[in-house]
Amino acid sequence: MSKTDSSPDEAYSALERLYDDPEERIATLQDIRPSEQDVTGQETVFKALGNEDRLRVLSALRESECCGCELQIVLDAPQSTVATHLRKLKEAGLVKSRKKGKWSYYRIADTAVFELLDLAHAIQEDV
Amino acid sequence: MSKTDSSPDEAYSALERLYDDPEERIATLQDIRPSEQDVTGQETVFKALGNEDRLRVLSALRESECCGCELQIVLDAPQSTVATHLRKLKEAGLVKSRKKGKWSYYRIADTAVFELLDLAHAIQEDV
DNA sequence: CATATGAATCGAGGAAATACGATACGATGA
DNA sequence: TCATCGTATCGTATTTCCTCGATTCATATG
Structure with missing residues (x-):
């Protein structure tokens, strides 16, 4: 009523x-x-970060540049799955890549990415 | 083969x-x-941030503390939708709330949240 | 040019997130 | 205590995201 x-x-x-x-x-x-x-850009970045596999990729790239097949081992996932994750990370501006022969090497795009990861970690710590 | x-x-x-x-x-x-x-915690934070409506809520809370019905106007969305978003933001540790009478007032939990938003904005700027 | 190899894209099925009406809850006040 | 009001939760239809085999593309090499 x-x-x-x-x-x-x-x-x-x-x-x-x-x-x-x-x-x-x-x-x-x-x-x-x-x-x-603005909002759409932020949304793209955060959506790309909101996935366990992609966070693991970034964690690996934090150590060193990696090629696709190396990240396949890190994630223990099939090639197409890894490639899809990498595309999303690239589109969000979180990683960059270079080609050398048939290999694609990926690296973190900017130190701001480290800061994002650390901040998220800190926030979740005291919940 | x-x-x-x-x-x-x-x-x-x-x-x-x-x-x-x-x-x-x-x-x-x-x-x-x-x-x-670690990864799960980060994932929770970034998933909560990876949504247009919730980014708008944070943008509003950046200005001032708001009660639920005010955020309903910001999002122009039904009450149950807004309440669901606010719960996610709370679970991720991004906002806190206090009750006063029948009103719930929401505020940003920590300045780290501002930093996250600004970093994401900066990253997406030069893609 | 034929073959091999690492990577990118496509498409379909399944899984997860979202929207929102209905309803329940908790505080206020007549 | 009964009605009202702001909020929280529930159930489900819908939308979005993810996975991964198949295929295609690009580079290298015989």
Whole structure:
């Protein structure tokens, strides 16, 4: 009989009860629209990092540059699986690669990647 | 008639052709086993960050503490959706909450979260 | 040019994450 | 205590992601 969960109107009336001048607060909240590009870029990076296999690859590349077949051993996974992970890491800007003969060598793109990994580790430590 | 893609043996023989002493390299690669806990913790954090809505929530919390109904307006999404996102962010240790009356107020848990967001932004900038 | 080899791409099936209505919970106040 | 309201959880339909065999591509070598 009442309004359903899905109506954002519920949120509006809630704010109207919460503030003396709700209009201003609502306008402020609605203005929090980080540029689509920014959010999408961050999302790409974090999605690429949010996978156990890919975190293991980065952990290996932290030690030294590796070619594809070496990472196959690190992950103990078939070639196509490893190649797919590497593509995602590259698209996110987390690793770079160079070709030498028939081999592709992968390395971490930037020290910022180390920082990301360390920060995530630190955050999860005290949860 | 030949070995298939899925056999990791392929990778082993590749390394045997690549190195004079492949055994040592293989042993080194296999030893790259970051502790299960470490990887899982990082994975949780990055998975939580790898979602557009949740990035927008963090962007809002960067400005000020918000209660649930305010974040409903930021995301323009139904209440249950917002609550689910907030739970994930909490479980990952990215936000904390306090209750005041019937309201739950959310805030960013640690400045490390700002650093994560900024680093991801910087990385994706030059891809 | 034919063959071998390391890597990249494609496509289908399965697994995991997400969205959201329905419902339950906990605090407030009449 | 009953109604209201902000929030949390549940169940499930949908979407997205992942895996991996098959195939293709590129380079090297006989």
